[in-house]
Amino acid sequence: MxxxxxxxxxxxxxxxxxxxxxxxxxxxxxxxxxxxxxxxxxxxxxxxxxxxxxxxxxxxxxxxxxxxxxxxxxxxxxxxxxxxxxxxxxxxxxxxxxxxxxxxxxxxxxEIKGWLSRGTAVLEVMPGNSLKRIFTCYRLANKKPFVSIYFDKDKCIEGEVLKYCWNGREELLLRHADTCDLLVVDLSKCSMVKFKNIHELGDSFKFKKKEITYLDLIHPGLSELIKEKTES
Incomplete structure (x- = not known):
């Protein structure tokens, strides 16, 4: 039994x-x-x-x-x-x-919420993982993120993200910008992640006969905000 x-x-x-x-x-x-x-x-x-x-x-x-x-x-x-x-x-x-x-x-x-036409003054309130969404957009766009990771105001490392993992704890496999060393970064230990090449996600693709940018997948209207800052 x-x-x-x-x-x-x-x-x-x-x-x-x-x-x-x-x-x-x-x-x-x-x-x-x-x-x-x-x-x-x-x-x-x-x-x-x-x-x-x-x-x-x-x-x-x-x-x-x-x-x-x-x-x-x-x-x-x-x-x-x-x-x-x-x-x-x-x-x-x-x-x-x-x-x-x-x-x-x-x-x-x-398709349903139609947030592309809402403009840039939209505050999203939702459950989820913002980092996972951003890195997924980089993957969809076939781009590699270049980031600055801050642990405190005096300590920062920069490099190219090769892999993002979220199994239990969030980690980045990072190629250091200066030494090309491979680093495994525990994101729970850092205070901020700054994306240095986020503008590279400005490319668009077609969805339901509409042109959508990868930036607008991260947040509705983000492409217009970055475009305005770049041109000004």
């Missing part, structure tokens, strides 16, 4: 962990276990729903037989195949979360 319970725990915890990690989160974060459980239960529900829909097929019959069996008489190949399906389901869920974050939600915001 205990081993059977452990099998069910594997079918929930394993895909939940995979989904959580694939979405870019760290299991060391506070409250991560509950979110892992939520994702694992979601994958478990979807897999069982698919098994119900496909009732009568050899795969579904083998799956239901596995759930009814005990560790002593279970089919090891079916167990390994089921674990593989759950891992794949967890990875798909995590990837889908990233896709929604970077593509679908941004597209919906651009």
């Amino acid at each position: 205990i081993l059977t319970g452990l099998m069910y725990a594997v079918f929930i915890l394993l895909p939940g962990y995979v989904a959580y990690a694939a979405a870019g989160y760290s299991v060391d974060e506070k409250g991560s276990f509950a979110r892992i459980i939520y994702r694992g239960v979601a994958v478990f529900f979807v897999v069982n729903a698919l098994a119900v829909i496909c009732t009568g097929t050899p795969a579904a019959k083998a799956y239901w037989e596995l759930l009814r069996s005990t560790p002593e008489n279970m089919d090891n190949l079916v167990f390994i195949g089921t674990v593989t399906i759950y891992v794949f389901g967890g990875f798909t869920l995590g990837w889908l979360q990233l896709y929604l974050e970077y593509k679908t939600l941004w597209s919906a915001k651009k």
